[in-house]
Amino acid sequence: MKEITKSAALIAAASGIVFGVLTPLSASAADASSALNWGACDGAGLDPRQECATLKVPMDYARPDGSTIDLALSRIPAEKPSARRGALLLIPGGPGGSSLDDPSGKGQKLPQAVRNTYDLIGYAPRGNAPSTTTSCGLEHRDLALTASRPWPAPDGSIDGNLATARRMASACARNGGELMRHISTVDNARDVDSIRAALGERKLSAWGVSYGTYVGAVYAQLFPGRTDRIVLDSNDNPDPVNPERAWVKITEVGVEDNFPEFAKWASTPGNPYRLADTAAEVRPLFLRLAARLDREPIPWPGANPEELNGNVLRQSMLNSLYDPDDYPALAQLILAAQHGTPLPAPQTLPDSVAQAMTAVGAATICNDAAWPRSTAVYEKGVAKSRAKYPLTAGMPRNALMCAAWPWQPKQPPVRITDRGPSNIxxxxxxxxxxxPLSGALKMREALGRRTVMVTNDSTGHDAYLDNGTACGDATASRFLATGERPRRDVYCR
Known part of the structure; x- marks a missing residue:
């Protein structure tokens, strides 16, 4: 899961669910589309064709006539009006991510036939600027990835992690406002349907990435008759009890799946960042260095925290495994730490950005499902994980701030099933x-006859038009442009 990374009473009936049954549309498509006034977008480097608008949605869909919040939307209209089919919503990852600039960005990587066919729609999910925002007002130290991803102490203790969880959860309760209680995947899915209605579309197509695959799957479960062509890219496990805990836990498997690829790259002759003569030597080299940094951290001015310790190295490893293009950054860091040369400049987010991403991520993960409160549950999980998966040192089974979250979920997680049209x-x-693939196969199993799956013989997060294969990209593009989909699951080399 990427780092913890998004409508008014007029269309509330189009978005609401009453005892699991969809209520009918309350207005015509033409009436709904009048809710949006498209104009110029703020920001630099955007495609001049991109337009922006603001949509009001209920803060609490259980009270559609109550307080509202703003959702920031963007679009680039279909490039061939005569071929236009509808709208393609770009659902971002995270939780905590935004797709507001994506019509100008990754949307332009879509082939011409797809851009001819759809208006490309981006948005900033609730809690993310410039939509109505929320913040936990966290201390600077708690904006470090090693705080939101709780890495145990070198001896395996989680006492410090539990203290951090309580401190961060208390800050969210104190500073987050009412919106903090109404950020969840179900809220996001209902916002998606509010966007659909405001666009004047009877059905919506979507390209969801990472956490966006879970939003897309929940939307397709709650509103099956309002889905057109849905591409879910880099898929989460839709665990019916605690999906987010399953995502964090499976990181230990994801690292084991990917570290061998880094090791092969880092031992390739001629590589200027070569770490070892053979791939087999890279893993013990990394573990030895992390253990040494546990004992003897190196000052790292400008980083958060301002030292390279074992857990910061482990987190840097996890970051770099998202994309093979980032392997050199990890190798440079390892080489500098080994040889005592200056560390590379730290890559950090501005505190304002980190505040928003952390708050929205925490609210979503903690509001979606109840996490264990027992310290013993986390202690046992961390000890087991450290023994079996030393590269991740127990972090994936540790206590996030959800272990001290002040509120209970409003409802259980949505169970993803095969009920609905086969259009995914x-x-x-x-x-x-x-x-990881093992979690994506759970999504495949849950959706059943509603979907087919393209598995790429490839490495990295974000498959379609990024780290996948030409075969996989062509299959997804053809489906979006024409509706043609393989009859069965396929494997692309």
């Missing part, structure tokens, strides 16, 4: 650290 295509890389 899953695209998945075989080696993906954030959304």
């Amino acid at each position: 295509l899953l695209v998945q890389n075989e080696r993906d650290v954030a959304t």
Whole structure:
């Protein structure tokens, strides 16, 4: 899972669910589309064709006549009006991510036939600027990835992690406002349907990535008759009890799936960042260095925390395994730490950005499902994980701030099933650290006859038009442009 990474009473009936049954549309498509006034977008480097609008949605869909919040939307209209089919919503990852700039960005990587066919729609999910925002007002130290991803102490103790979880959860309760209680995957899925109605579309197509695959799957479960062509790319495990805990836990498997690829790259002759003569030597080299940094951290000015310790190295490893293009950054860091040369400049987010991403991520993960409160559950899980998966040192089974979250979920997680039209295509890389294949197969199993799956013999997160294969990209593009989908699951080399 990527780092913890998104409508008014007029269309509330189009988005609401009453005892699991969809209520009918309350207005015509033409009436709904009048809710949006498209104009110029703020920001630099955007495609001049991109337009922006603001949509009001209920803060709490159980109270559609209550307080509202703003959702920021963007679009680039279909490039061939005579071929236009509808709207393609770009559902971002995270939780905590935004797709507001994506019509100008990754949307332009879509082939011409797809851009001819759809208006490309981006949005900033609730809690993310410039939509109505929320923040936990966290201390600077708690914005470090090693705080939100709780790495145990070198001896395996989680006492410090539990203290951090309580401190961060208390800050969210104190500073987050009412919106903090109404950020969840179900809220996001209902926002998606509010966007659909406001666009004047009876059905919506979507390309969801990473956490966006779970939003897309929940949307397709709650509103099956309002889905057109759905591509879910880099798929989460839709665990019916605690999906987010399953995502974090499976990171230990994702690292094991991907580290051998880094090791092969880092031992290749001629590589200027070569770490060892053979791939087999890279893993013990990394583990020895992490253990040494546990004992003897190196100052790292500008980083958060301002030292390279064992857990910061482990987190840097996890970051780099998302994309093979980032392997050199990890190797450079390892070489500098080994040889005592200056560390590379730290890559950090501005505190304002980190505040928003952390708050939205925490709210989603903690509001979606109840996490264990027992310290013993986490202690046992961490000890077991450390023994079996030393590269991740127990972090994936540790206590996030959800262990101290002040609120209970409003409802249980949505159970993903095969009920609904067969109009979903899953695209998945075989080696993906954030959304491993083993978890994606759970999504495939849950959706059943509604989907087919393209598995790429490829490495990295974000498969379609990024780290996948030409075969996989062509299959997804053809489905979006024409509706043609393989009759059965396929494997792309």
